[in-house]
Amino acid sequence: MKISHYNQLLAILTLLSGTVIFVSLWHQYQKIEQVSRGHYESRLLMQTVDHVFTMSQLWLTSQDLLFSGRQTYLAKGIHQQSEQLKKTLVSIKDKQVYNNSDNNLLDRLIIAIEQNNQVIYSFSKIAAQQTDNWQTTVAESDRLTSGFIVNLEKFYQQVVNDNKEKARQLAEVTDNFFMLCWVVISIYLLFVIFMVSSFSKYIVKPIEKITKLAQQEENESGDVEFRQVKAATEIVQLSKAIQQFTQHITIERNIAEQERLNVIKANDKANVIMDTIPCSIILVDEQGLIKECNIETEQLLLDNKTSIIGKRVSDFVPALANLDGGFDRLGALKHMEESLLAPSFANPHIEFSGREIEIKGQINYLITLIDINERKHSQKALSSLNDQLVHAEKLASIGQLSAGIAHEINNPVGFIRSNLDVLDDYLKSLAEYIELAKQTDKQAQASAFYKKEDLDFVLQDIKPLISSTLEGAARVSKIIKDLGSYAHVDEKLPEDILIDELIEKSLTLVANELKYKVDITKHLEANVNVSGFPQKLLQVFINMLVNASHAIETKGSICISSQLEQDQVRIRFEDNGSGIAKDDLKNIFDPFFTTKPVGKGTGLGLHIVRSIIEEHGGHIDVSSIVGKGSIFTIYLPRQTASQVNENYFEQVIN
Amino acid sequence: MKKYYLPLLLMLFSQDIDAVAYCSLRDPVALIKQLYPDKTNQLSIVKMVDDNIRAQVQVALPRNDLHFSELGRHTLYIIMQGKHSLGYVHVRSEQSDWGLVEVAWAIAKDLTIANFAFQRCRSPNKKVAEQQQFKDIFIGKNFQELKKLLHSDGVTAKNAVLKRAQPAPELANVMLRCSLKTLLLTEILWGDELKKY
Numbered sequence: 001m002k003i004s005h006y007n008q009l010l011a012i013l014t015l016l017s018g019t020v021i022f023v024s025l026w027h028q029y030q031k032i033e034q035v036s037r038g039h040y041e042s043r044l045l046m047q048t049v050d051h052v053f054t055m056s057q058l059w060l061t062s063q064d065l066l067f068s069g070r071q072t073y074l075a076k077g078i079h080q081q082s083e084q085l086k087k088t089l090v091s092i093k094d095k096q097v098y099n100n101s102d103n104n105l106l107d108r109l110i111i112a113i114e115q116n117n118q119v120i121y122s123f124s125k126i127a128a129q130q131t132d133n134w135q136t137t138v139a140e141s142d143r144l145t146s147g148f149i150v151n152l153e154k155f156y157q158q159v160v161n162d163n164k165e166k167a168r169q170l171a172e173v174t175d176n177f178f179m180l181c182w183v184v185i186s187i188y189l190l191f192v193i194f195m196v197s198s199f200s201k202y203i204v205k206p207i208e209k210i211t212k213l214a215q216q217e218e219n220e221s222g223d224v225e226f227r228q229v230k231a232a233t234e235i236v237q238l239s240k241a242i243q244q245f246t247q248h249i250t251i252e253r254n255i256a257e258q259e260r261l262n263v264i265k266a267n268d269k270a271n272v273i274m275d276t277i278p279c280s281i282i283l284v285d286e287q288g289l290i291k292e293c294n295i296e297t298e299q300l301l302l303d304n305k306t307s308i309i310g311k312r313v314s315d316f317v318p319a320l321a322n323l324d325g326g327f328d329r330l331g332a333l334k335h336m337e338e339s340l341l342a343p344s345f346a347n348p349h350i351e352f353s354g355r356e357i358e359i360k361g362q363i364n365y366l367i368t369l370i371d372i373n374e375r376k377h378s379q380k381a382l383s384s385l386n387d388q389l390v391h392a393e394k395l396a397s398i399g400q401l402s403a404g405i406a407h408e409i410n411n412p413v414g415f416i417r418s419n420l421d422v423l424d425d426y427l428k429s430l431a432e433y434i435e436l437a438k439q440t441d442k443q444a445q446a447s448a449f450y451k452k453e454d455l456d457f458v459l460q461d462i463k464p465l466i467s468s469t470l471e472g473a474a475r476v477s478k479i480i481k482d483l484g485s486y487a488h489v490d491e492k493l494p495e496d497i498l499i500d501e502l503i504e505k506s507l508t509l510v511a512n513e514l515k516y517k518v519d520i521t522k523h524l525e526a527n528v529n530v531s532g533f534p535q536k537l538l539q540v541f542i543n544m545l546v547n548a549s550h551a552i553e554t555k556g557s558i559c560i561s562s563q564l565e566q567d568q569v570r571i572r573f574e575d576n577g578s579g580i581a582k583d584d585l586k587n588i589f590d591p592f593f594t595t596k597p598v599g600k601g602t603g604l605g606l607h608i609v610r611s612i613i614e615e616h617g618g619h620i621d622v623s624s625i626v627g628k629g630s631i632f633t634i635y636l637p638r639q640t641a642s643q644v645n646e647n648y649f650e651q652v653i654n
Numbered sequence: 655m656k657k658y659y660l661p662l663l664l665m666l667f668s669q670d671i672d673a674v675a676y677c678s679l680r681d682p683v684a685l686i687k688q689l690y691p692d693k694t695n696q697l698s699i700v701k702m703v704d705d706n707i708r709a710q711v712q713v714a715l716p717r718n719d720l721h722f723s724e725l726g727r728h729t730l731y732i733i734m735q736g737k738h739s740l741g742y743v744h745v746r747s748e749q750s751d752w753g754l755v756e757v758a759w760a761i762a763k764d765l766t767i768a769n770f771a772f773q774r775c776r777s778p779n780k781k782v783a784e785q786q787q788f789k790d791i792f793i794g795k796n797f798q799e800l801k802k803l804l805h806s807d808g809v810t811a812k813n814a815v816l817k818r819a820q821p822a823p824e825l826a827n828v829m830l831r832c833s834l835k836t837l838l839l840t841e842i843l844w845g846d847e848l849k850k851y
Contacts, residue, residue, distance in 0.1 A: 064756075065723060145753065
């Protein structure tokens with residue numbers, strides 16, 4: 001049976017039993033009320049009859065006094081007493097209608113009073129007479145009043161009996177009422193006990209049993225039998241559901257336990273990872289307060305974990321603070337951002353990356369701090385090494401170019417020497433002529449010598465010889481100057497460079513390399529300044545030209561062009577050499593990659609070219625077809641020196 | 655309460671009463687003959703019951719005060735058989751639920767109750783009281799002996815007497831009070847006179 005049915009049954013039975021109890025008790029109570037009212041009226045009647053007795057006692061005594069002393073003045077009072085007595089008896093008679101008492105007695109009493117009144121009246125008439133007639137009247141009155149007393153006693157007895165009967169009835173109905181109360185209460189208690197017992201057996205006990213089973217400590221197997229058989233339907237269903245639920249819980253718990261173990265393992269692993277990971281990891285909240293960190297953080301921030309936790313992350317990494325000192329959430333989300341620790345740290349270089357993560361509904365930031373001080377030092381070293389490498393490469397190219405350059409120098413030096421030898425001969429002839437001419441006596445000799453030595457020609461030839469010598473010296477000077485500037489290490493600060501002029505310089509230096517097999521075509525139309533490091537860019541152009549020359553085996557052409565395209569200068573080196581294989585195109589800028597025979601190339605040329613161009617904020621593209629040639633296009637931004645300086649300083653700082 | 659109404663009423667009505675002997679026989683010859691069938695004649699001695707006598711009665715019978723109707727002249731009949739006295743007849747009235755009960759007491763010469771007869775008794779149990787068994791409660795007893803029958807309340811008879819007087823116990827109470835007053839007043843008022851007879 002369902003609990004709801006129990007409740008309905010209980011409600012109905014309670015209502016029915018309550019109704020039965022109420023109706024029966026009310027009915028019995030009404031009986032008591034009725035009988036009690038009758039008994040009360042009976043008692044009132046008894047009191048009235050008692051009063052009648054008293055009145056009649058006075059009435060009779062008054063008569064006795066009247067008769068004894070023949071005191072006729074009492075007659076009026078006796079008459080009034082008679083009327084009062086009669087009135088009382090009449091009122092009793094009226095009430096007696098309801099009490100079914102013997103009304104004849106009352107009638108006789110009333111009649112006796114009336115008759116006695118007449119006797120008293122007649123006595124008062126004859127009392128003064130000197131005869132004995134009054135004694136007859138007294139005797140008649142005594143007879144009447146004796147009868148009155150007898151009847152009054154009878155009536156009183158009736159009333160007493162009636163009162164006793166009423167009292168008995170009252171006691172009976174009262175007893176019945178209490179008996180009924182006891183019976184009803186007993187039945188009700190039995191009913192309550194039965195219902196409580198039923199409730200206890202089918203509802204409470206099973207629930208207690210389930211509760212006890214639920215509270216008891218789990219046994220080893222974890223199997224607890226919750227199912228109840230003798231219970232309300234809901235409890236049976238509930239116990240089955242609990243049983244299924246507990247089984248499900250057991251399974252889930254085992255899974256959870258396994259997962260917990262896995263989590264512990266994972267946690268241990270994560271802790272190990274966290275503590276061994278070679279970077280600092282800190283967890284900060286939205287206010288930038290550090291909530292967690294790993295061991296590496298202690299080493300980076302030179303403090304123990306307990307001291308670090310709770311502090312603001314910006315105390316350690318000022319870059320993560322806003323201008324108002326708050327936590328820079330957007331800044332924390334940067335990736336691989338190089339920054340500095342607080343000035344108090346001796347090794348301040350770090351790189352941080354941040355991610356926003358939600359933990360238990362709250363936004364947190366996981367920030368990694370990587371100590372890049374070594375890298376910075378390495379970068380510096382590498383930069384230095386790179387400079388050395390560039391320089392070495394430059395020197396190497398100078399070495400490669402040295403023969404050509406020497407040849408280029410040797411030619412002018414040769415004809416300078418030749419010219420100087422001629423000029424020396426000319427000078428000797430002229431000196432001898434002048435010596436002869438100074439002597440007046442040797443004027444003829446001088447003229448002969450003049451003609452002999454054809455000094456007119458000499459004088460005419462000296463100027464071209466000197467010009468040629470000066471030109472040769474200038475050529476040598478230029479080559480040496482260009483070579484010197486090429487070999488010279490750049491200043492630290494960039495400077496404005498006329499890019500077309502720098503290309504020309506490069507052509508000068510590689511002229512001997514090119515002139516026997518390459519036809520140079522120039523379209524230098526940029527005619528703008530590019531800010532940068534001239535020696536490095538010169539190295540780039542020489543490298544481009546030498547590579548093009550090397551790509552041309554016997555005879556070819558190289559077209560050099562410069563052009564201004566919007567905000568950048570495009571410099572193109574186009575050759576019709578052997579070209580570059582497609583597979584090699586992707587590797588040509590890698591360091592130490594070369595297709596040249598061993599000893600002919602370092603493999604660093606194009607790598608350095610690209611690094612220098614990138615250093616200048618530009619980039620280089622290449623396209624090549626094997627057998628047809630290659631096109632290298634260099635794009636350099638058209639920047640002023642101040643802009644380049646800013647970029648340069650930024651790079652230096654970073 | 656009702657027992658107090660009567661004295662009050664009597665007090666009201668007795669203010670103008672002449673000193674008439676109320677306790678007297680209406681038909682002395684017949685009643686005395688009933689009590690003393692052998693009597694030949696009777697003498698009567700009239701005495702006055704005054705406040706002094708009343709006070710003596712109050713002392714002797716504290717709860718049985720004489721009411722006003724009992725004051726005044728009273729007659730004691732000396733019953734004679736020739737020249738010898740047979741006894742005395744003393745008529746007394748005693749208030750009751752049925753009015754005044756008038757009793758003619760026959761008193762022996764030794765002042766014990768010899769017999770009694772009712773001049774008026776409206777009690778339904780009058781016949782019971784007229785039976786010898788009832789009368790024997792009183793007959794032969796003097797004042798002291800009768801007084802022993804009184805309950806400690808001084809008004810009612812002891813339970814044993816009442817039981818013996820069944821079914822007329824109230825009448826027994828009336829008769830006991832009346833007999834005690836009768837013997838007491840007889841001795842007080844007429845004691846000296848009676849020594850002559």
